Amino acid sequence: MTIVDVDEEPADFNPVSGVEAKCPMCRTQTAAVLDVARSERLAGKYPLTWREREAEKRGDEQGHGGEGTIQTFTCYIGNRHQLADDREDTNVHEWTFFVKPSRTDIVEEVQILLHPTFRPNKVIRQRPPYQIKRYGWGYFTIQAYVILKAGYSWVSDDAEDSPDGAPKGMLPLEWTLDFAGFGGKGSMGRCRLKVKNDRDWEDVSEEGEQDAAELQRLVRQYERDGRYEPPEEE
Known part of the structure; x- marks a missing residue:
């Protein structure tokens, strides 16, 4: 956590700026902003290595090999x-x-x-x-x-x-x-x-799973408000 001025305008995380940026070839941490033109030149000069790095990046985005x-x-x-x-x-x-x-x-x-x-x-x-x-x-x-x-x-x-x-x-x-x-x-x-x-959820052909999740949240809200009565067992 970085402490900042309360008046700093909230901004989304930029993964290619500041200390979070890495060289796409050697993986060295850098504080420089990504140079798009240089990236294109590197991709053309080292196509095999570039494809390998891109594959690694996609793997990271998939959650270290897991789904999602x-x-x-x-x-x-x-x-x-x-x-x-x-x-x-x-x-x-x-x-x-x-x-x-x-x-x-x-x-x-x-x-x-x-x-x-x-x-x-x-x-x-x-x-x-x-x-x-x-x-x-x-x-x-x-x-x-x-x-x-x-x-x-x-x-x-x-x-x-x-x-x-x-x-x-x-x-x-x-x-x-x-x-x-x-x-x-x-x-x-x-x-x-x-x-x-x-x-x-947009890729789910049946709405059952989405409806069940929404219903569960609604029940929890009613329980918190004291308005939920569980169904009687037959």
Whole structure:
């Protein structure tokens, strides 16, 4: 995680820039941006080696030999902060905690766990912006769980199964509130994450599997709201 200014404009991960870029021939890590013209010249001069490297790259994108496509994106987690001058109690810190994934189309929900002194101390956001605003007297560590939609899973050793049982469908993140960074306005961490697309629903000829996944999420939502009654056994 890289700590950056809270006003930095969130941007998607560029795999060919900065320290993430590698030479397509020798695999040496480099901070240079990919030179398309030079790449074309190398492909023409060393066609065999180039094809081998392209095959290796496709293998990596397929999840190290497994099924599914690996997709990389950026996720920002952090908080804004300012002093609340008009408050008479000790809760003078006004802060907004947020999780900003560069892709929201694959995120089902973000669960935010606050300090037990807050009521409620668990907040769920099912659509962007994934954020909450609160007042407090001090800082503490917030836990956030980013849950992916059906058909996607996190490529991370820290990933956990989602509440509806999807393998590696939930990624826990932590952020300690920052009241001093960048002149007291807060800060955020930039994380580069990988997600595996386990199933492309558009290629499924029958809708049964997709319907079952959607129904399972709906049941879980109703259970959480206290509105779900399981069917009686015959």
